[in-house]
Amino acid sequence: TTCRRLLTPAATALRRYYSPTSDSPRNRVAILGACGGLGQPLSLIMKRSEYIAELALYDKVDTAGLCADLSHISTKAAIKGYQGGDQLGDCLTGCSVVVMIAGIRRQPGMHRDSLFQQNATIVAELTDAVAKHCPKAQLCILTNPINSNVPLAAEILKHRGVHDPRRLYGITTVDSVRADVVYAKLTGHPLDKVSVPVLGGHSGHSLVPAFSQAQPPSRLSPEDVRRLTESVRGAADAIVAVKAGGGSATLSVAAAAHRFVNSVLLALDGRQNIIESAFVESDAMPDLPFFSCPLLLGQNGVERNLGVGQLSEYEAELMKAAVAELRVQIEKGQEFGLAWA
Ligand code: LMR
Secondary structure, three states, X not given: OHHHHOOOHHHHHHHHHHOOOOOOOOEEEEEEOOOOXXXXXXXXXXXXXXXXXXXXXXXXXXXXXXXXXXXXXXXXXXXXXXXXXXXXXXXXXXXXXXXXOOOOOOOOOOOHHHHHHHHHHHHHHHHXXXXXXXXXXXXXXXXXXXXXXXXXXXXXXXXXOOOOHHHEEEOOHHHHHHHHHHHHHHHOOOHHHOEOOEEEOOOOOOEEEOHHHOEOOOOOOHHHHHHHHHHHHOHHHHHHHHHOOOOOOOHHHHHHHHHHHHHHHHHHOOOOOEEEEEEEEOOOOOOOOEEEEEEEEEOOEEEEEOOOOOOOHHHHHHHHHHHHHHHHHHHHHHHHHHHHO
């Protein structure tokens, strides 16, 4: 059109950036906790997703401003805002994917586990609403501590008679991204070709990066592996320390969550060979009902758990301690969920 011909190259590039061209998306996606420090950047990136027809943004306060602002971005996803518990049901109705990020975040000196006391009730209430208003949705939980909150949510969904382990995830993608980044930096492999499985849970001692399975493979010294492992395990703490009272990672966590949710959406739409890691109900590890490892995603959610794979001696040793920590945190979530339901 005349109008298009008049655009400068820079304007054309910008237009392409903000106007994805995929076929009509079908999915309505809810973000619960959209207005916080993590919710805002996540809502912004999701607004740009090609695979979302409608974004339903929920929070206790401030959704009108966020939605007005986002609605001035010229991408396909329509924006709908919902504020306060009275509107939660309307927010969730018709959603095929729900991303739960509501809750308080860490300050220096806190472990993720320290958040359980305050966040457990929030997770229980929101999951209960999901069970009621969109029981078939893929429920992706990012509220910490993930190791306890996912088992907690499973109990609530069971109590409501709508539990399907294929549709419940703790988003651990940021751990995979952190492992990919340090591995690519050390080995010189291009970042877009690198993939390092991260197994276990989402806390310093429960996550185990499996550098022995990294792709493309590289021979690393034991000292390198130890250093890389510590840097992945301590990455979140390092950000909390640097922010010095300003909270925990938000932008990198939002980017990672966006990658995960887009993968779920692609799989729902029938795209093949979609693999992401997440913390899910699993029999990958004996006697441990939940575990994070690579998953093949499909139209019903988790299609196949790709399992733990072969671990090095060092990784197997770390895994023992990881399993012990995970067991306690999983049970804590289950007990709370059972009592709450
Ligand atoms: C992260 O991994 O950065 C998040 O889980 C936030 C946190 O408190 O560590």
